[in-house]
Amino acid sequence: MIDIPDSIFPTNSTGQALCPKCQKAINDCTCKSYDPTQPKMDLFNPLVSVEKSQRHGKMVTVVSKLPPNESYLKKLAKKIKSKTASGGTFYVQDNYGVIETQGSNKNIILEVLRSEGMVVKS
Numbered sequence: 001m002i003d004i005p006d007s008i009f010p011t012n013s014t015g016q017a018l019c020p021k022c023q024k025a026i027n028d029c030t031c032k033s034y035d036p037t038q039p040k041m042d043l044f045n046p047l048v049s050v051e052k053s054q055r056h057g058k059m060v061t062v063v064s065k066l067p068p069n070e071s072y073l074k075k076l077a078k079k080i081k082s083k084t085a086s087g088g089t090f091y092v093q094d095n096y097g098v099i100e101t102q103g104s105n106k107n108i109i110l111e112v113l114r115s116e117g118m119v120v121k122s
């Protein structure tokens with residue numbers, strides 16, 4: 001069971017939690033039946049891309065469109081770093097979480113995200 005607070009969802013300017021899919025307030029979301037006590041991780045569709053770092057010219061794997069909750073990102077980044085055995089960082093940008101890890105680790109990261117209940121395209 002995934003135990004994460006409601007604040008994994010992006011919020012609007014009034015602090016209301018928004019559905020990442022339809023951008024409506026969670027209470028008005030009609031995408032899926034939503035139980036506020038059970039955050040729906042499958043509403044998140046993270047993007048995983050392998051890019052060349054601007055700073056070092058090395059390959060980095062970037063995961064974007066993640067839940068914006070910092071404590072959750074910290075936990076997820078730790079999991080990804082241990083699975084990929086590489087260094088990494090996380091931050092929140094434009095209301096979504098981003099995790100960057102060193103190296104080309106797309107397949108391992110896809111597996112981790114799926115194990116968290118998120119829907120990720122390869």
Ligand SMILES: [Zn+2]
Nearest residue numbers: 019022029031
């Ligand atoms: Zn929705």
